[in-house]
Amino acid sequence: MALLEIEDLWVRFPGVRGPVEAVRGVDLSVGREKLGIVGESGSGKSCTGRSILRLLPRYATVTTRRAVFDGIDLAHASERDMRRIRGSRISMIMQDPKFSLNPVMTVGRQIAEAYLVHAEEESGAARRRTLEMLAAVRIRDPERIYGAYPHELSGGMGQRVMIAMMLITDPDLLIADEPCSALDVTVQMQVLAIIDDLVQRRGMGLIFISHDLNLVASFCDRVVVMYGGQIVETCAASELHEARHPYTRGLLAAMPRIDTPVDELPVLERDPAWLEPL
Amino acid sequence: MSRTPDRRRPGRLERSLPPSPTLSWHDYLLAENPTSPAQARLRQAYLAALAFARNRLAVVGLAIVILLILTALLAPLLAHQSPTAQDLTARLQPPDGAMWFGTDELGRDIYSRIVYGARITLGIVALIIVLVGPVGLFVGCAAGYVGGWLDTLLMRTTDVFLAFPRLILALAFVAAIGPGIKNAVIAIALTAWPPYARVARAETMALREADFVNAARLQGAGAWRIILHQIVPLCLSSVIVRLTLDMSGIIITAAGLGFLGLGAQPPSPEWGAMIASGRRFILDQWWVAFFPGMAICIAGLGFNLLGDGLRDVLDPKQR
Amino acid sequence: MSDGVGKRRGDGVSVTGWGARRGFALPLHLLQRSASILVAVTLTFFGLLLVTFLIGRVMPIDPVLAVVGDRATAELYQRTRVELGLDLPLYHQFYLYASKVLHGDFGRSVLTSNPVLSDIVRFFPATLELATLATIFGVALGVPLGVAAAANQDRWQDQIIRVVGLLGYSIPVFWLGLVGLLVFYARLGWVAGPGRLDVGYDDIIDPVTGLILVDSLLAGEWDVFVNALRHIALPAMLLGYFSLAYISRMTRSFMLEQLRQEYIVTARVKGLDEHHVVWRHAFGNILLPLVTVIALSYANLLEGSVLTETVFAWPGIGSYITNSLLNADMNAVLGGTIVVGVVFIGLNLASDMLYRLLDPRTR
Numbered sequence: 011m012a013l014l015e016i017e018d019l020w021v022r023f024p025g026v027r028g029p030v031e032a033v034r035g036v037d038l039s040v041g042r043e044k045l046g047i048v049g050e051s052g053s054g055k056s057c058t059g060r061s062i063l064r065l066l067p068r069y070a071t072v073t074t075r076r077a078v079f080d081g082i083d084l085a086h087a088s089e090r091d092m093r094r095i096r097g098s099r100i101s102m103i104m105q106d107p108k109f110s111l112n113p114v115m116t117v118g119r120q121i122a123e124a125y126l127v128h129a130e131e132e133s134g135a136a137r138r139r140t141l142e143m144l145a146a147v148r149i150r151d152p153e154r155i156y157g158a159y160p161h162e163l164s165g166g167m168g169q170r171v172m173i174a175m176m177l178i179t180d181p182d183l184l185i186a187d188e189p190c191s192a193l194d195v196t197v198q199m200q201v202l203a204i205i206d207d208l209v210q211r212r213g214m215g216l217i218f219i220s221h222d223l224n225l226v227a228s229f230c231d232r233v234v235v236m237y238g239g240q241i242v243e244t245c246a247a248s249e250l251h252e253a254r255h256p257y258t259r260g261l262l263a264a265m266p267r268i269d270t271p272v273d274e275l276p277v278l279e280r281d282p283a284w285l286e287p288l
Numbered sequence: 289m290s291r292t293p294d295r296r297r298p299g300r301l302e303r304s305l306p307p308s309p310t311l312s313w314h315d316y317l318l319a320e321n322p323t324s325p326a327q328a329r330l331r332q333a334y335l336a337a338l339a340f341a342r343n344r345l346a347v348v349g350l351a352i353v354i355l356l357i358l359t360a361l362l363a364p365l366l367a368h369q370s371p372t373a374q375d376l377t378a379r380l381q382p383p384d385g386a387m388w389f390g391t392d393e394l395g396r397d398i399y400s401r402i403v404y405g406a407r408i409t410l411g412i413v414a415l416i417i418v419l420v421g422p423v424g425l426f427v428g429c430a431a432g433y434v435g436g437w438l439d440t441l442l443m444r445t446t447d448v449f450l451a452f453p454r455l456i457l458a459l460a461f462v463a464a465i466g467p468g469i470k471n472a473v474i475a476i477a478l479t480a481w482p483p484y485a486r487v488a489r490a491e492t493m494a495l496r497e498a499d500f501v502n503a504a505r506l507q508g509a510g511a512w513r514i515i516l517h518q519i520v521p522l523c524l525s526s527v528i529v530r531l532t533l534d535m536s537g538i539i540i541t542a543a544g545l546g547f548l549g550l551g552a553q554p555p556s557p558e559w560g561a562m563i564a565s566g567r568r569f570i571l572d573q574w575w576v577a578f579f580p581g582m583a584i585c586i587a588g589l590g591f592n593l594l595g596d597g598l599r600d601v602l603d604p605k606q607r
Numbered sequence: 608m609s610d611g612v613g614k615r616r617g618d619g620v621s622v623t624g625w626g627a628r629r630g631f632a633l634p635l636h637l638l639q640r641s642a643s644i645l646v647a648v649t650l651t652f653f654g655l656l657l658v659t660f661l662i663g664r665v666m667p668i669d670p671v672l673a674v675v676g677d678r679a680t681a682e683l684y685q686r687t688r689v690e691l692g693l694d695l696p697l698y699h700q701f702y703l704y705a706s707k708v709l710h711g712d713f714g715r716s717v718l719t720s721n722p723v724l725s726d727i728v729r730f731f732p733a734t735l736e737l738a739t740l741a742t743i744f745g746v747a748l749g750v751p752l753g754v755a756a757a758a759n760q761d762r763w764q765d766q767i768i769r770v771v772g773l774l775g776y777s778i779p780v781f782w783l784g785l786v787g788l789l790v791f792y793a794r795l796g797w798v799a800g801p802g803r804l805d806v807g808y809d810d811i812i813d814p815v816t817g818l819i820l821v822d823s824l825l826a827g828e829w830d831v832f833v834n835a836l837r838h839i840a841l842p843a844m845l846l847g848y849f850s851l852a853y854i855s856r857m858t859r860s861f862m863l864e865q866l867r868q869e870y871i872v873t874a875r876v877k878g879l880d881e882h883h884v885v886w887r888h889a890f891g892n893i894l895l896p897l898v899t900v901i902a903l904s905y906a907n908l909l910e911g912s913v914l915t916e917t918v919f920a921w922p923g924i925g926s927y928i929t930n931s932l933l934n935a936d937m938n939a940v941l942g943g944t945i946v947v948g949v950v951f952i953g954l955n956l957a958s959d960m961l962y963r964l965l966d967p968r969t970r
Contacts, residue, residue, distance in 0.1 A: 026318065026335060026338065027318055063876060065872060065875055065876065093878045093879070093880060094878065095878075096875065096876055096877065096878040097876060097877040097878030097879075098878060101876065102876045104869060104872065104873060104876075106869070109868060109869040109870065110869040110870055110872070110873045111870055111873065112870040112873070112874070112888050112891070112892070113870070113892065114891045114892050115888075115891065123877065123879075124877045124878075127877055127878045127879055128878060172873075175873075175877070176876070345766070345769075345770070444647070444650050444651075444654070445654070447647060447650070447651050447654075448650070448651050448654030448655065448657075448658065449654075451651045451654075451655065451948065451951060451952045451955060452655065452658075452948055452951070453906070453907075453909060453910035453947055453948065453951050454910065455910050455911075455913055455914070456910060456913060456928065456943075456944055456947050456948070457658070457944065457948075459913065459928065459929070459932060459940070459944075460659065460662050460932075460940055460941060460944045461662055463662075463932045463935075463937065463940050464662045464663065464665045464937070465665055536776055536777050537776070540777075540778075540779045540780075543779050543782075544779065544781065544913075544914050547779075547781050547914065547917075548914075548917070548929060548932070548933075549933070550932075560779070563779075563781065563782055563785070567785060567918075570785050570788065570789050570793075571789060571793045574786075574789055577782070577785055578786065580782075581778075581779060581782030581783075581785070581786070584777075584778075584779050584782065585774070585777050585778050585779075585782075586777075587777075588776065588777030588778070588779075589773060589774065589777040591777075592773045592776050592777055593773065596769075596773070
């Protein structure tokens with residue numbers, strides 16, 4: 011049963027020579043599974059993620075034929091309704107904790123705030139929940155981190171704080187917008203493990219946006235490949251090697267494999283026909 | 289617009305793109321791949337002009353400034369009579385059909401005086417730009433590029449002048465060397481140049497390590513050549529924006545000096561001095577002081593709107 | 608009062624965040640930086656003295672004649688010339704001048720025959736009172752307006768607030784003062800006229816701080832307080848408007864920069880309403896540069912006081928300088944310039960040091 015269903019999503023930005031179409035007719039369906047959206051910069055993947063929560067700037071034009079989350083019409087919901095959904099039913103983790111955390115607030119307070127927005131509790135209960143969440147994201151000294159400022163944390167810790175902040179309200183759907191792109195490779199694995207663990211345990215849906223095809227293929231259940239604002243490929247992660255679209259095949263061929271070394275890695279040849287409306 | 293391979297100059301790489309005969313100016317200017325530096329520069333200018341035109345307030349500012357310039361240039365045509373023509377039988381008359389802004393204490397037509405006063409105001413502005421812009425630009429670029437002791441020396445000097453309240457220093461200076469429009473301009477210029485040196489220095493220091501500067505150095509260009517040809521043009525836009533924004537402050541400072549009797553001397557129709565002479569009559573014959581002040585407001589507003597618009601277009605980070 | 612003052616730092620006053628320090632240990636590099644700032648300030652002050660000294664010497668009026676009059680004998684002229692030290696080389700004269708200034712001796716006022724410093728001390732509180740009240744007004748209104756403008760960027764609220772601020776940069780203060788007196792004093796009678804108090808209230812209270820509003824409250828003289836308030840209302844609101852223009856403009860600029868940051872998106876993702884996003888998150892990040900802007904605004908008002916005090920016959924340091932100027936009292940003019948310059952430098956220094964001490968990027 012699909013948690014989120016989006017049909018024919020279009021995102022346009024005003025440009026000098028006419029509107030720029032960042033997302034062109036995207037259909038998305040996410041259940042309680044891990045869906046990966048892969049694409050290069052400019053493919054429209056981040057815009058897709060943000061348009062679900064209606065977080066794009068005012069000058070962006072977002073149109074969709076249908077956008078339903080758990081029976082709620084996202085396209086026609088009022089801003090007040092959206093605020094009730096944001097953070098409590100759908101959450102989003104962003105790329106770089108250096109920028110996505112408020113520099114002048116302690117980390118603990120920011121996490122507690124996420125809880126207090128949607129719960130009718132006092133700050134004592136919020137603090138307890140925060141410490142629990144910090145422990146759940148495997149932070150060893152939750153008390154100390156509670157009073158720390160974002161610039162005092164490493165990248166991996168900051169991202170874990172972000173996860174804690176976004177999952178403290180037990181949402182049904184998590185959008186992860188390139189959560190590992192700003193992290194070292196070893197830390198990436200740790201953070202991914204935490205996300206995986208929490209998502210599985212709570213039975214959440216996950217939309218994992220990334221430019222790393224390999225990562226998405228190993229981590230997610232289903233993969234969606236975007237190019238030029240459109241979805242060019244949809245398949246199960248296990249069947250990725252049987253992908254049909256030339257763009258996906260090109261990407262797969264360009265990845266180095268340790269078991270089949272080649273003298274020269276093929277370079278992806280872009281066919282302008284891929285930009286044509288599908 | 290046509291480029292044939294025969295016209296290729298040595299050292300320039302061009303793509304010879306046969307233009308379509310139906311290519312309009314609009315398309316040419318906005319082409320994604322300009323085929324010459326000139327076209328690229330025109331494209332930049334065109335895009336900037338379009339962005340500027342989209343800002344209604346900025347266009348209003350530009351219109352006001354143009355109006356001011358035209359008024360100053362065409363003063364003899366626009367004014368009704370000479371700004372110094374007295375008519376003691378018609379002193380302190382309220383505004384009416386003939387005297388649009390009324391008459392002052394010597395029976396002079398205030399409207400005509402304001403029109404001629406635009407010349408003085410613009411003259412001051414122009415003089416100050418000419419004095420302050422180049423000096424600030426070169427001091428700042430030299431300090432930023434050369435660095436070291438020159439930088440410290442020049443920056444300490446600008447600090448000293450920046451630390452002064454501008455009007456008070458101008459006051460002290462004019463007090464010492466005597467009133468008059470020339471001295472007022474010098475006094476204002478002395479305190480107005482430091483911010484431009486600072487702006488130019490900051491930009492220069494950012495550009496100093498850029499690759500194109502290193503490339504020029506490798507080709508043997510000396511410091512002065514690099515400063516003049518590479519760096520100054522890039523600092524120009526920031527300085528122009530600051531100058532335009534500062535214009536209203538300069539107009540007001542000059543008017544302030546005039547108000548205190550330290551600027552243009554009577555019977556010169558300087559707007560600040562007109563307000564001073566109208567001050568005595570403010571309670572009953574308000575128009576004598578009111579209209580010159582409105583003129584200053586409108587002129588200042590015009591420059592501010594224009595400067596804001598220019599800054600949004602040329603330097604959007606500082607919005 | 609251009610916003611060039613706010614951009615003094617050369618690369619803009621923007622900051623993307625600051626963190627609180629734990630404990631008071633001042634590391635060595637911070638002390639070094641403070642020392643270098645103090646050196647810079649001392650040099651600036653030295654420059655101020657040099658410039659005022661040179662201005663004093665540039666005068667075409669013979670300073671000796673100013674003292675002895677033009678009917679003095681040659682012998683008296685010579686004697687006075689030696690007394691004034693004018694026969695000494697220039698650098699020696701500057702040395703004497705500088706050492707006198709550092710001891711607080713600005714010479715005597717030709718007009719009042721008092722030491723210039725004592726005159727200045729008498730006049731300064733009036734300006735202080737006016738500038739403080741104006742700054743309070745400017746901050747109380749300017750900050751919320753700037754935030755509102757940024758939160759509603761490009762909508763009608765923003766346009767109106769921006770134009771109101773822009774007008775503050777375009778209108779000459781002395782003209783607005785005259786128009787204000789015409790409308791609010793002469794025609795409407797809502798405020799009292801020029802001067803600090805009505806003539807009848809002049810000697811009722813003892814000047815404890817020199818700030819009439821404070822002194823009258825301390826003395827319990829309610830009538831005097833109200834009268835003083837009626838007099839200060841118009842000039843304070845006038846100067847306050849200019850302060851508001853500057854502060855709202857800078858606030859708007861800072862807020863716009865913050866609202867572009869990623870952590871604001873995070874706050875919205877959490878489901879916070881716009882009010883909390885703007886005030887609890889964005890605003891907290893501009894407090895530091897805002898404080899420095901307010902200090903600079905205060906300094907600007909000292910400059911603006913010169914013309915305002917003339918229009919409102921306000922006996923502060925501005926009208927002191929202006930009057931001395933019109934009476935060719937160079938000692939007083941230069942002394943006043945130095946004092947205002949020192950306060951100006953001091954405020955800039957304070958705002959600079961505050962900024963550097965707390966900005967995490969300089970650690």
